[in-house]
Amino acid sequence: MNFIAIKMLVGDRAKYIGILIGLTFASLLITQQTAIFCGLMTRTFGAITDLGQPDIWVMDKKVQFIDDIKPMQDTELYRVRGVSGVQWAVPLYKGLIRARLDNGNFQTCNVIGLDDATLIGGPPKMVADSTGAIGRLEDLRRSEAVIVDEVGANDKLAKIPAGNGKPIPLKIGDTLELNDHRAVVVGLCQVSRTFQSQPVVYTTYSRATTFAPQERKLLSFVLVKAENGVDIQNLCNRITQTTGLGAFTRIQFVWKTVDYFMEYTGIPINFGISVALGFFVGTIIAGQTFYNFTLDNLKYFGTLKAMGADGPILLRMILIQAVLVGTIGYGLGVGLASLFGMVTAKTELAFWMPWQLLAISGFAVTIICIFSALLSIYKVMRLEPAIVFKT
């Protein structure tokens, strides 16, 4: 009877396509909106995950997320280095500094100042500029040197030629003006996109503090590497007890940042509404069309019932129909969402689709199918086979 169930469904093209559209739409919207949400969230903590070497981030206790900089005194670095179990600890400057562009406009940049001696915390990957030249991280030791992320170099920091022509990407050797200080580009790098899509500029810690507006305290973070065999969490606790500063493992800091955005911004609610809308609209379209399909076929379900198809057979037929449209709708929706992600991969749009998201989307489509099938099952199970004798 399985193939009869499938032929009944597929044979009614209009309703079959209607149900598929509903489920595809729901699956697409749920997957795509959630993937954009996940993509946005990864941008909030990209600066943390880009730094692979340190085990622990030390910061002022009041810091709530990566961009919530509450500068510390430089002496805190030495206090952290004094905690037992610390293999090394280096300073990191992170702050927003205005760059003055050739056309007179200003662009706020995310400036990251690395430890002068070790350059720990540098960009994960150096890339070629428009002429094919590739800089090196060590070039930061040259006078006035900065490394700029390629997206910023190609877009927001690009030079605007006279007459408003096509922007010319920054290349090695070009100069910038950062808070009235001259800076020379010595390389381009690839980094995770930032939440506010600002260009990322790497330089040394000492130079970054000269670029930065004058403040009494300038140390943003202390990056710590634990000695071999030392329990990271215990070391975090020791640093906090000894220095009174906040100390978090990389993952803890990532979640602290995500939690902040989840709790204090409207992003989850906005995306939650879109996802819920997709779910409900998909449920209504698919549920109603599936139910209408069943209503239109009641006479035939009644005929099958009269001819001896019992409850389990009819139940199986409806479930097969629901599973079929659910699987195809889910596949189409997720496929379209993936296509969307591929097409927009090189744009500003944030998009990240982990496998958990596919599972969530699949679960949502399953719920829609169960709901749709239950309506139909209820109708068919209560159907009097005597309906077959009514013309």
Next chain:
Amino acid sequence: MTSIIPEYRSAIPAAPELAVHCRGITKSYGVGASKVTALRGIDLDVKTGELLMLVGPSGCGKTTLISCIAGILDHDDGVCTVFGHDFKSMSQGQRTRLRGRTLGFVFQSFNLLPTLTAAENVAVPLLINGMTRRRAIAQAREILGHVGLGQRYTSLPKQLSGGQQQRVAIARALVHDPKIIVCDEPTSALDHETGHQVMEMLRSVAMRSGRSLVIVTHDARIFEFADRIAQMDDGIIQKVVDSPEELKN
């Protein structure tokens, strides 16, 4: 005539002399002021190997009676057995399964599933009874040949004429070798000539030893095919006669 049922045999018990035995059947719909009594004490026997027609005006209770006989509706009072089985004493599942093995149906509007081919439609009762798809389709094709549609087994219902659709429906009613075939107005959607052909087919192909046909109709043109005719009116059987002439008298 040799059996047109090549392999499949239903698992019903050996047929007693009476296929259907009804005594004092009553059936009402609704409650209170809106209560309508459709059957007012029906006594009816259908013998094995007999073609019985239930005739009467619209609303006289013919369809309700065959629904009760087929175990599709529960009667309120009285006794009704089909080959000794009392549908009313069975669970819904039991009666559905028994119906699937014992009864074949021919409906007024054919009720062929529109998205299935003729062979697939005919195979439905076999599939319901658990036969594999390949065997069921093969058997359906064979029986379609017996009703003159051997070349149309891949046709969809909409590609067939009314008479051809009814022949597919007859093949579907026969394919699982039921002991009783219940037909509800099998010729009312057909013109006179086609209706006649369908009745001839029912008589020649469907009638075989031990099988009974109960046909509900108000089409006087086909009365001649009946072994007996039970005339109903207002929920009771007024008379049972052996020929249309007696009915006129």
